Amino acid sequence: MGFKVGLLGLGTVGAGTVQILQNPAQRHPLLKELEIHRVGVRSLDKPRPVELPASCLTTDLESIVTDPEIAIVVEVLGGLEPARTLILSAIAHGKHIVTANKAVISRFGEEIFQAAAAAGVYVLLEAAVGGGIPVxxxxxxxxxxxxxxxxxxxxxxxxxxxxxxxxxxxxxxxxxxxxxxxxxxxxxxxxxxxxxxxxxxxxxxxxxxxxxxxxxxxxxxxxxxxxxxxxxxxxxxxxxxxxxxxxxxxxxxxxxxxxxxxxxxxxxxxxxxxxxxxxxxxxxxxxxxxxxxxxxxxxxxxGAGAGPTASAVVSDILNIAALLKVGRDGMKQSDGKPLLDPLLACEHQDYCAIAPIETLNMRFYVRFLTQDNPGIIGRIGTSFGDQNVSLESVVQAGMRDGHAEIVVVTHEVPEGSFRQALAQIEAIPGIAQVASVLRVL
Amino acid sequence: MGFKVGLLGLGTVGAGTVQILQNPAQRHPLLKELEIHRVGVRSLDKPRPVELPASCLTTDLESIVTDPEIAIVVEVLGGLEPARTLILSAIAHGKHIVTANKAVISRFGEEIFQAAAAAGVYVLLEAAVGGGIPVxxxxxxxxxxxxxxxxxxxxxxxxxxxxxxxxxxxxxxxxxxxxxxxxxxxxxxxxxxxxxxxxxxxxxxxxxxxxxxxxxxxxxxxxxxxxxxxxxxxxxxxxxxxxxxxxxxxxxxxxxxxxxxxxxxxxxxxxxxxxxxxxxxxxxxxxxxxxxxxxxxxxxxxGAGAGPTASAVVSDILNIAALLKVGRDGMKQSDGKPLLDPLLACEHQDYCAIAPIETLNMRFYVRFLTQDNPGIIGRIGTSFGDQNVSLESVVQAGMRDGHAEIVVVTHEVPEGSFRQALAQIEAIPGIAQVASVLRVL
The missing domain is CATH 3.30.360.10 (Dihydrodipicolinate Reductase; domain 2)
Structure with a gap:
């Protein structure tokens, strides 16, 4: 008895996924218990790097997420829609989900995880960040x-x-x-x-x-x-x-x-x-x-590419198959609600407070184009000093298009103070341009 | 209802483990459901960097591994005995095991994993390799x-x-x-x-x-x-x-x-x-x-130290607690044998074939001390050539104690051929010493 997998999408990552599933030798033995049941594609006629029985392919993606035989739905379509709708529909039909879709998860993750918690299914997403890197x-x-x-x-x-x-x-x-x-x-x-x-x-x-x-x-x-x-x-x-x-x-x-x-x-x-x-x-x-x-x-x-991303996708499929193998899905709490592994499930109750970047302390790199004027470094330094922006280095780096280039690296300072100093400096006669502002770690 | 943990050993790693368990704030909420039930130590009087109720401590380590209230036994004693015996006894009493003990696992791993498979318990060992590095x-x-x-x-x-x-x-x-x-x-x-x-x-x-x-x-x-x-x-x-x-x-x-x-x-x-x-x-x-x-x-x-190693130990404890939480332990196969998650269990049927190092192809670095003689590099080169050992570089690196130092780096060659060439070179008059042989990646 195998675990039936429905695959949404047969692009680079989808084809990489099929290749691993079709070549289980010398990989984890559990891989032999997986079966590619249906694969949803946009067009049936496109040439593919993998061979699949014609009966496996369909352009009706909704038929995959509702197929009662499928236990695990793998979403490798990318993009927000129809990925989000298909994932939610698959969850509603009791399928576990493996996805590589960072855009959907970062925007609709909580909707998806809440639906999964209510349905008692897992949503694994190793492939969404860092390709094959386990993170x-x-x-x-x-x-x-x-x-x-x-x-x-x-x-x-x-x-x-x-x-x-x-x-x-x-x-x-x-x-x-x-x-x-x-x-x-x-x-x-x-x-x-x-x-x-x-x-x-x-x-x-x-x-x-x-x-x-x-x-x-x-x-x-x-x-x-x-x-x-x-x-x-x-x-x-x-x-x-x-x-x-x-x-x-x-x-x-x-x-x-x-x-x-x-x-x-x-x-x-x-x-x-x-x-x-x-x-x-x-x-x-x-x-x-x-x-x-x-x-x-x-x-x-x-962090990308068919092989590394498919490595993460298939590993996630195997992780779900391992749960199914020992009957660790479908558990219930005493009140009848589904019970999910607290480390594998992702549902979160509260939003994290995020500080606006203006309120943070940062180090900055600034490159100024100025007139080649001996007093200019002093005036830049004074303006920063007026805002309590302390400097690590000020270097006249060279000449460009008739202007002197002055490169400043600050210590860690409030972004607000830095921006105020910068506005003040821009008004100094002899400052031709703030050519670049970057952050320093 | 918490999960009761028995700790064998309260050295550096044991104390680090207790510190995390006693400070669950801002860590995974499941940590609050763990309880340090008993801690086995060699001496009750030794000053410790952590505070524990006196009733918690015991010098009777066997009483921990047999305690019916304890679900998870954490072995951070190190060394082969009594660690091996205590782990096997704990498994026989149905406890899940977390260990940081690479010596025991590398030597008695199969005995331990077979016992665990028979008892239907997990043995997790993240801390045994690379300290806190997830590997x-x-x-x-x-x-x-x-x-x-x-x-x-x-x-x-x-x-x-x-x-x-x-x-x-x-x-x-x-x-x-x-x-x-x-x-x-x-x-x-x-x-x-x-x-x-x-x-x-x-x-x-x-x-x-x-x-x-x-x-x-x-x-x-x-x-x-x-x-x-x-x-x-x-x-x-x-x-x-x-x-x-x-x-x-x-x-x-x-x-x-x-x-x-x-x-x-x-x-x-x-x-x-x-x-x-x-x-x-x-x-x-x-x-x-x-x-x-x-x-x-x-x-x-x-790869070592109280903090990193305890990070791995407590994460393993939490991984087992998550299994217990959803009742994923104690599963049975149709024949009544225990059923373990095939990714988390470690039991292996067969030995891997390991090639003796003499049969491998490797690159070598050799340093010779020789008489300062213009023909010597040629004779070294000829001897290597006789054994089909091809060289990447031969450098007269300098003089030391009146001898010329000649450093050779080979291409990838069979270790056997290299050793034969080396024996031949040692017999050359004018070769004072093969001062060093190292492998090159």
């Missing part, structure tokens, strides 16, 4: 005894590839993006990746698991990498930093420890080169988690 | 869809600390070991660490999980770091390598894929500096797993 399950299970202080990561492969090539070749963003699109590392519409939206979806999911609460996706401050120039990368390099797009979720210590506030944000970040994330290059992802008492742990690997 | 659970669950090709890691913090300081300070082994002992990073009897035995225990456990078979601990080739000198570290550095003590388990590809042979070994290794493990320094551990289709994933963090 969801470790957060839920292996690190569950910890008080998580921060989760920080390079969680978008496309932008890491672009920034790595810009750093290695001194190339500009547009040229590398073009190339990445031709190589298939960036989508034709790269918005979700390069503007940080994909990373924001993922850090929202990680934060929800790490801090055990709902996360308002819209409260996450999000900056992408379009404004990063070869100049910034080169100056950062000289100052001892690599520029990486990071998703960051931090617990702000408050005296009343029961109501800690979180800061969650996605932005390009100057990372000291000795930082464990600074040497994570190309399409690789890495997530650094700091917890009490575990300290820092890091997870590293390929 | 056991990821291997069992998050990566279970993969065909694992290799597992390789820096899995002993003491030796990594010693090698890091030798590299950074140019110091010799004995001096750094002395210092490490005074700082508490090395034991008074450092044998298990510096001779690689601890790393061999851990790679045996990882290999068993990765390849789904029993591992004969005695078949693991094991070399420690006592013979590593500052000279070797300095030459390796100049050639672009760091020296690390690695535990390595590899699947040797064979045409008959059903009966792959493994190679498992622990030895100091010259790692190219760009390798992800080469920059793992100090007491940090890291494990690099390569699987199909996930590719390379790496896990990094503190």
């Amino acid at each position: 969801i399950e470790p957060l839920k299970q292996s690190l569950c005894s910890n008080r998580i202080q921060s989760v920080m990561g390079i969680i978008n492969g496309t932008t890491n590839y672009i920034l790595t090539r810009m750093q290695q070749e001194g190339a500009e963003f547009d040229a590398v993006l073009d190339d990445a699109q031709q190589l298939g590392y960036a989508e034709a519409d790269p918005t979700a990746d390069v503007d940080g939206l994909d990373a924001a979806d993922k850090i929202a999911i990680l934060a929800s698991l790490a801090y055990g609460g709902k996360i308002d996706r819209d409260a996450i401050h999000c900056e992408g990498i379009r404004q990063i120039t070869a100049t910034e990368i080169s100056y950062a390099d000289k100052l001892g930093y690599s520029i990486k797009l990071l998703g960051i979720a931090d617990r702000l210590e408050t005296p009343d420890s029961a109501e800690d506030t979180l800061q969650i944000r996605v932005h390009p970040t100057l990372l000291p080169k000795a930082h464990p994330l600074a040497s994570v290059n190309d399409v690789f992802n890495a997530i650094l988690i700091e917890g009490d008492p575990v300290g820092q742990v890091m997870f590293f690997g390929r | 056991i659970e990821p291997l069992k669950q998050s990566l279970c869809s993969n065909r694992i090709q290799s597992v390789m890691g820096i899995i002993n913090g003491t030796t990594n600390y010693i090698l890091t300081r030798m590299q950074q300070e140019g110091a010799e082994f004995d001096a750094v070991l002395d210092d490490a002992q005074q700082l508490g990073y090395a034991e008074a009897d450092p044998t298990a660490d510096v001779d690689g035995l601890d790393a061999a225990d851990k790679i045996a456990i990882l290999a068993s999980l990765a390849y789904g078979g029993k591992i004969d601990r005695d078949a693991i080739h094991c070399e420690g770091i006592r013979q590593i000198t500052a000279t070797e570290i300095s030459y390796a550095d100049k050639l672009g390598y760091s020296i690390k003590l690695l535990g390595i388990a590899d699947r040797l590809e064979t045409p008959d894929s059903a009966e792959d042979t493994l190679q498992i070994r622990v030895h100091p290794t010259l790692l190219p500096k760009a390798h992800p493990l080469a920059s793992v320094n100090d007491v940090f551990n890291a494990i690099l797993i390569e699987g199909d289709p996930v590719g390379q994933v790496m896990f990094f963090g503190r």
Whole structure:
């Protein structure tokens, strides 16, 4: 008796999933008990990298999520709809869910998890963050005894590839993006990746698991990498930093420890080169988690692609099959409500408080274009000083287009004070341009 | 109603475990349902870093493993006995087990897992390898869809600390070991660490999980770091390598894929500096797993210490409590035998075939002391050539005590051929000494 799987979508990840399911040799023996029962596709005629019996394929996706024989529905369609509706319908029909869909989970996770809790089914999503890198399950299970202080990561492969090539070749963003699109590392519409939206979806999911609460996706401050120039990368390099797009979720210590506030944000970040994330290059992802008492742990690997993502999808399917195997699904509480494993289920009661980015203390990198005037550094320094923004370094870095370039790195200062000082500096005669403002870790 | 925990041992890790259990705030809510019922110690009078009711403590460890109220027994005694006997007794009394004991598991794992399978209880051991780094659970669950090709890691913090300081300070082994002992990073009897035995225990456990078979601990080739000198570290550095003590388990590809042979070994290794493990320094551990289709994933963090190890121990306790919470223990098969989750249980039917190290292909680093004689490099090269040992580089590295130092790095060659060539070279007049032989990745 096998466990019947219904697959929604047969794109790159769907085909990778089928390939593992069809080749169980030397993998976990439980894999032999899984059976691909139905696969939902948009078109029956498209050539596929995998062979499936024609009877298996259907364009009627709703028929999969309602099929009484199917125990596990795997959603690898991507996008918000029809993915959300199909997942909810599958849950209503008592199916367990495996999904790789970070967009749906970050936006509709609570609706989905509440429905799953009511129906007594599991929703596993290892593939939604970091491709094949185990990070969801470790957060839920292996690190569950910890008080998580921060989760920080390079969680978008496309932008890491672009920034790595810009750093290695001194190339500009547009040229590398073009190339990445031709190589298939960036989508034709790269918005979700390069503007940080994909990373924001993922850090929202990680934060929800790490801090055990709902996360308002819209409260996450999000900056992408379009404004990063070869100049910034080169100056950062000289100052001892690599520029990486990071998703960051931090617990702000408050005296009343029961109501800690979180800061969650996605932005390009100057990372000291000795930082464990600074040497994570190309399409690789890495997530650094700091917890009490575990300290820092890091997870590293390929964050995307058919193989790594399918590894996570099929592992999740096996985890559900293992629950089914020992009859650990369908348990009831004394009041008749379904009883789910408290580590594997994701339902959260309350929203986490998220601090607006203006209220945080940060370090900044600023590049000014100014007239080549001996007093100008003093005036910049004075303006920062007036707002109590203390500086780590001020360097006249060179000349560009007849202007002097002055690069400032601050200590950790309130974002508000920094912005006020910046407004004041922009008004100084002789300041031609605030060419770039970036955050520093 | 809480889950009662019996703790065997109240040393560093035991005390760390109690500290987490006594401070559940901001950790997983399930932690509040755990209760420390009894703690077994050697002496009741010893001062402890944690406060426990006197009624909780006992020197009668057997009374803990037989206590009908206790559901979960946590073994943090270390050492082979009485740990093994107490674990087996606890299993016979229907207790689930959490252990941090790599020595017991690597030697008596199969006995313990078979007893657990017969009794229908779980034995979790995340803390046995890599301290708080999640690696056991990821291997069992998050990566279970993969065909694992290799597992390789820096899995002993003491030796990594010693090698890091030798590299950074140019110091010799004995001096750094002395210092490490005074700082508490090395034991008074450092044998298990510096001779690689601890790393061999851990790679045996990882290999068993990765390849789904029993591992004969005695078949693991094991070399420690006592013979590593500052000279070797300095030459390796100049050639672009760091020296690390690695535990390595590899699947040797064979045409008959059903009966792959493994190679498992622990030895100091010259790692190219760009390798992800080469920059793992100090007491940090890291494990690099390569699987199909996930590719390379790496896990990094503190591999020892009260906090990290207790993080893993308490997470395992919570994982068992979650099973108990939903009544997922005590399941039966149709024939009445206990039914365990096939991903969480560890019982293996067959031994893995392990290839003797002499039969493997490896790269070598050799340092010769020779007379300062213009023909000597040619004669060394000829001897290697006679045995078909192809060389990557031969460098006259310098002079030492009136002898020329010649450093050779080979390509990948059969260990047998290399040893034959070496015997031939030792007989060459003018070769004063084969000062060092190390393996290269």
